[in-house]
Amino acid sequence: MTFSVAIVGRPNVGKSTLFNRLVGKRLALVDNQPGVTRDLREGAARLGDLRFTVIDTAGLEDATDESLQGRMRKLTERAVDMADICLFVIDARTGVTPTDESLAEILRKRSAHVILAANKAEGSAADAGVIEAWGLGLGEPIRMSAEHGEGLNDLYSQLMPLADAFEARAAAEAPEVDVSLDEDIEDDEDVSYRKPTEARPMQVAVVGRPNAGKSTLINKILGEERLLTGPEAGITRDAISLRIDWDGMPVRIFDTAGMRKKAKVQDKLEKLSVSDGLRAVKFAEVVVVLLDAAIPFEQQDLRIADLAEREGRAVVVAINKWDMEPDKSDKIRELREAFERLLPQLRGAPLVTVSAKTGKGLDRLRDAVAKAHEVWNRRVTTAQLNRWLIGMLEQHPPPAPGGRRVKLRYMTQAKTRPPGFVVMCSHPDKLPESYSRYLVNGLRADFDMPGTPIRLYFRSQA
């Protein structure tokens, strides 16, 4: 079994029905397993070619009313801690309730991977509820009917990439991707940002062409020659990850070059480093793209930076070997210009000059990484967004193809890491790319989100 999925949600939304659909008759274990309480059922699920463990958190109906809320919260937290992925179910006929909101908040804070299902969505009675579900900030809701078996394809498509990632993790024997969640998270904690902690370090990958200076950089940050002289912790076949404290910031840093050197496969380095880079990018939250100032923005650099953006990672570009640069101020202008032109999708991402060799600029790199991580986690309230949207529409109304203006009605942040927003509108297919860019650039500027990938989804309002 490669990964586990916990089905969570308030009573009566259809969790057990969904559980039964995924498990069929393959119920593996119940009640009296050690560590599994009466409230949790586990089964072997099958969906297409995916095999996983599914955990059902139903069984709360017995609870008395006053204890229900607290127990649900506890149970949800436990399910989150046990499972790789949470499948959060709401009742689309009822719409989003305050209880759904509070469970969603727990999930946003505690769970690395959440999939949202708006259940009982057969027929049009559920349309409004499905739209409301976007506002939970957990990504695109799956329109589902557990009873009628609808929406399982969409569930498959959302599980698939995660399953891939978990498989890659198992295959690479990588250290745990995320998160130990035993520490208490306070209610009034700023939901917009999960600060890295010892238990939950920030995942940083340093990628770049061979000889860009990745190992030198990481060694410098570590302050010792650990990478090249035989690291003990966290070696995987292809990449190295090390837990470090980067000036007070708990970080797990992935390096893809060190092991290669040790294994003396220099000749294959060029080819291999690309796939290593890909893997590191998948695990990372922040990707540091390290360029050699003498030969910046080569094809391979552009590819990895673009990949990081498409994977939705926060990106920081570091220009290395700055100590060798004779004419620094001309060079930085030239680099900024090239960056804007070649990587417009990363507009506003920080560009930091460093010397891995001397250590100069590494404090600025650290600050840029910290800031990028925070921006990547940023959450904007729905009220703020809709006020903002009105202003944007007034300033520059959307086009009116064939005389009929596309109406943008409502906007909400559907996810973080990276920030994703959904805009409800008429005729989303008629809205030109340029208008989407106008909104994305506006979001960046007005809500201070430079550099991070921003996703915008246009959905038609039924």
Ligand code: GDP
């Ligand atoms: P749980 O408490 O979350 O486990 O919910 P159940 O699976 O027990 O379902 C609660 C009720 O909703 C039952 O009467 C189900 O038959 C019904 N239900 C579950 N899924 C659907 C669905 O997709 N559509 C409709 N209309 N009803 C459903």
Ligand code: GDP
């Ligand atoms: P990697 O393949 O990306 O890990 O690159 P290395 O860390 O092995 O560095 C490649 C070469 O560049 C080595 O000879 C380093 O000494 C050199 N190098 C790395 N960083 C700097 C730097 O900031 N300045 C200078 N002058 N040389 C550097």
